[in-house]
Amino acid sequence: MSALLDVRGLDLSLPSYDGERPILRQVTFSIGAGESLGLVGESGSGKSMTVRSIAGLLPRGARVGGSIVFDGTELAGCSAAVRRASRSRMALVFQDPRAHINPVRSIGDFLTEALRLNRKVPRREAEARALRVLDDVGVSDPARRLRQYPHELSGGLLQRVMIASALLVEPELLLADEPTTALDVTTQADVMAIIDDLRRDLGLALLFITHDLDLAAAVCDRTAVMYAGEVIEVQPAEELHEHPEHPYTQALTAARPSLTGTSPRLPVTPGRPIAAFQVAGGCPFEPRCAFATDRCREERPSLHEHGHGVVACHHAGALDRGPVRA
Numbered sequence: 545m546s547a548l549l550d551v552r553g554l555d556l557s558l559p560s561y562d563g564e565r566p567i568l569r570q571v572t573f574s575i576g577a578g579e580s581l582g583l584v585g586e587s588g589s590g591k592s593m594t595v596r597s598i599a600g601l602l603p604r605g606a607r608v609g610g611s612i613v614f615d616g617t618e619l620a621g622c623s624a625a626v627r628r629a630s631r632s633r634m635a636l637v638f639q640d641p642r643a644h645i646n647p648v649r650s651i652g653d654f655l656t657e658a659l660r661l662n663r664k665v666p667r668r669e670a671e672a673r674a675l676r677v678l679d680d681v682g683v684s685d686p687a688r689r690l691r692q693y694p695h696e697l698s699g700g701l702l703q704r705v706m707i708a709s710a711l712l713v714e715p716e717l718l719l720a721d722e723p724t725t726a727l728d729v730t731t732q733a734d735v736m737a738i739i740d741d742l743r744r745d746l747g748l749a750l751l752f753i754t755h756d757l758d759l760a761a762a763v764c765d766r767t768a769v770m771y772a773g774e775v776i777e778v779q780p781a782e783e784l785h786e787h788p789e790h791p792y793t794q795a796l797t798a799a800r801p802s803l804t805g806t807s808p809r810l811p812v813t814p815g816r817p818i819a820a821f822q823v824a825g826g827c828p829f830e831p832r833c834a835f836a837t838d839r840c841r842e843e844r845p846s847l848h849e850h851g852h853g854v855v856a857c858h859h860a861g862a863l864d865r866g867p868v869r870a
């Protein structure tokens with residue numbers, strides 16, 4: 545079966561003061577219809593830029609290479625008309641709802657605009673649909689909310705409105721970029737439960753970006769890990785959680801705090817994360833990797849099948865023999 549979204553060898557460069565900078569390198573993953581994929585990685589690893597590339601929301605001067613195929617249509621370098629058609633089948637939810645909503649327009653106008661202008665749905669019907677979807681995402685007194693303005697709503701409520709607006713266009717793919725990071729813990733759980741329920745009920749495919757490996761494992765079928773602008777491992781979510789293959793994924797999973805753990809300190813990976821433009825010829829994780837060899841310094845590992853998924857490490861499968869370098 546072909547995937548709903550197939551990202552292959554996606555490269556992205558952005559202009560900077562000293563020329564063009566690589567941001568993404570050879571990013572590769574796919575999402576089947578109705579499947580959920582978690583995208584994890586530290587700050588600056590390229591998660592949001594990956595989503596922006598898929599949605600066609602890149603900064604001016606961006607250069608994209610490789611391929612982004614959505615339901616059989618190539619989106620990399622596509623025309624504005626193809627982009628519009630594909631965008632109407634995907635929806636985005638961002639980390640900070642307040643940054644993505646016009647503060648001087650009512651919630652009702654915000655929710656119904658796309659339906660009225662793009663789909664030519666009459667105002668009354670658009671409002672009726674908005675009321676239904678607000679109810680679906682657990683917003684109380686939806687009729688009153690339609691007349692309110694963004695500043696009158698809490699962050700959690702506004703994020704529900706954003707999810708409602710994403711669902712109004714009846715998308716097939718939901719791109720959620722850290723949708724709960726800015727919310728308090730109980731609201732986070734509520735919003736996450738709404739996304740998860742709707743995804744199952746409506747059969748939506750989901751690309752879910754998070755820093756939280758445990759959350760990715762709870763919500764997603766598979767998890768992809770990014771490091772320095774590359775996808776370095778993709779596995780079934782539970783498998784990645786329990787048996788990470790790449791040394792970076794192993795470091796990430798080892799650094800999770802545990803409520804039952806007895807270790808007084810969490811292990812720390814030496815060195816600092818690097819950006820894609822700082823990567824030399826070899827493996828991006830080589831400077832911090834306890835298993836690195838000369839081959840890792842010289843030759844960039846590409847994603848290859850391993851275990852139940854793919855991993856970009858020359859030594860995948862042999863790491864339980866212990867560190868090669870002192």
Ligand SMILES: Nc1ncnc2c1ncn2[C@@H]1O[C@H](COP(=O)(O)OP(=O)(O)OP(=O)(O)O)[C@@H](O)[C@H]1O
Binds near residue numbers: 559589
């Ligand atoms: N508008 C921009 N122009 C140039 N470079 C950018 C721009 N936005 C982001 N970058 C750079 O692109 C790289 C990837 O950024 P991105 O926002 O995708 O990271 P991220 O994984 O989403 O991080 P976070 O977890 O902090 O959201 C970073 O090195 C960042 O500095």
Ligand SMILES: [Mg+2]
Binds near residue numbers: 591592593
């Ligand atoms: Mg981001």
